[in-house]
Amino acid sequence: MALHFEKTEFDARRDRLVIEMAERKLDAMLLFAQESMYWLTGYDTFGFCFFQCLVVKADGSMVLMTRSADLRQARHTSILDNIVVWTDRDGANPAAELRNLLNDLDLLGCRIGVEYDTHGLTAKNGRLLDEELKTFGTTEDASDIVSRLRLLKSAAEITKAQKAAALSDDALDAALPLVKQGGDEGAILAAMQAAVFAGGGDYPANEFIIGSGADALLCRYKAGRRKLNKNDQLTLEWAGVFHHYHAPMMRTVLTGKVSKRHQELFDAARDALIAVEKAMVPGKTFGDVFDAHARVMEAHGLTRHRLNACGYSVGARFTPSWMDMPMFYAGNPEPIAPDMTLFAHMIIMDSDSETAMTLGRTYLTTENDPKPLSRHDLDLIVR
Numbered sequence: 001m002a003l004h005f006e007k008t009e010f011d012a013r014r015d016r017l018v019i020e021m022a023e024r025k026l027d028a029m030l031l032f033a034q035e036s037m038y039w040l041t042g043y044d045t046f047g048f049c050f051f052q053c054l055v056v057k058a059d060g061s062m063v064l065m066t067r068s069a070d071l072r073q074a075r076h077t078s079i080l081d082n083i084v085v086w087t088d089r090d091g092a093n094p095a096a097e098l099r100n101l102l103n104d105l106d107l108l109g110c111r112i113g114v115e116y117d118t119h120g121l122t123a124k125n126g127r128l129l130d131e132e133l134k135t136f137g138t139t140e141d142a143s144d145i146v147s148r149l150r151l152l153k154s155a156a157e158i159t160k161a162q163k164a165a166a167l168s169d170d171a172l173d174a175a176l177p178l179v180k181q182g183g184d185e186g187a188i189l190a191a192m193q194a195a196v197f198a199g200g201g202d203y204p205a206n207e208f209i210i211g212s213g214a215d216a217l218l219c220r221y222k223a224g225r226r227k228l229n230k231n232d233q234l235t236l237e238w239a240g241v242f243h244h245y246h247a248p249m250m251r252t253v254l255t256g257k258v259s260k261r262h263q264e265l266f267d268a269a270r271d272a273l274i275a276v277e278k279a280m281v282p283g284k285t286f287g288d289v290f291d292a293h294a295r296v297m298e299a300h301g302l303t304r305h306r307l308n309a310c311g312y313s314v315g316a317r318f319t320p321s322w323m324d325m326p327m328f329y330a331g332n333p334e335p336i337a338p339d340m341t342l343f344a345h346m347i348i349m350d351s352d353s354e355t356a357m358t359l360g361r362t363y364l365t366t367e368n369d370p371k372p373l374s375r376h377d378l379d380l381i382v383r
Helices: 007-023 034-041 068-077 094-104 123-133 144-151 155-178 185-198 213-217 260-279 286-299
Strands: 028-031 053-057 062-066 083-085 111-114 138-141 209-212 232-242 245-255 311-313 324-327 341-350 355-364
Touching: 007 034, 007 053, 007 144, 028 034, 034 053, 034 062, 034 144, 053 094, 062 068, 062 094, 068 083, 094 123, 111 123, 144 324, 155 185, 155 232, 155 245, 155 341, 155 355, 185 209, 185 232, 209 213, 213 232, 232 355, 245 341, 260 286, 260 341, 260 355, 286 341
Parallel strands: 028 111, 062 083, 111 138
Antiparallel strands: 028 053, 053 062, 209 232, 232 245, 245 355, 311 324, 311 341, 341 355
């Protein structure tokens, strides 16, 4: 089997889940998030774009229902030995087949938690599922259980995150020689992704973000390429990825002369990130981290140019996004605890002057101050 963790690691994760299920008085859980399946069993696929479900009973036993295309994938990449295939055919209703499976597992009339909050369960399939389960037993939304368990990283997971962070650094190192007048965005992207692959890494859960000129103010990937001017701005957001564990970084790199506005925005971004680091400690909350960022932005007169979130948890994620929960936004009560991997990004987009500035990196929380996982400093990069 192609497992990325020892069997004992998966056993410990299963035991943690069983404890949480007992506290919620759940007889079973229906997991649809690929991240949950990967975390719990090692199962590695993009087949979650179709209907599949991992059934976990209160005793820790597990059964995967998936399609024939993923049968061998599950056998090869996971610890699962009980795999059921639903049949592709015209008019197929996999939710009905799942109901039959649950009946075979003696779960009729039981209390079942459902992982609804995931791209692995479309609205259509969710409606089919609810229709099949409405007379089967008692169901509740248990989307938070595994995601909360995944928030705290084991020693083995931290090692994956550290490797991912090294690949993030390698990607930046590969990009910088190409950031110059006439530099092509396509060549920059190719160099960054090649560095990750050459280092043993994986595809990211979402596209790297790249934009220069006016596109430097965008926070999402868009199609189309551009070549850099003598005096230009290039916003990059990327992640090193190792065994699906992500360590994002974000930078706005300048070519030529540094404008007064760029320097002002960079100073604010750096001050805000330093303030965030001081708040990213046990005893504080995710909301406190956002507030630290917001206070600095306000002091620099940039409230209307900042975003309403400044980062989030990261870990093993699948398409369409490497963003994990919880996020740094106002009022989030989730406490900061040791052994979290958190991405903090300072994003300032001044549309009035079309000036962009970003600064972000991934941290490992500790009993005290957070540890940056990047070897790069926070200086403004000018090429």
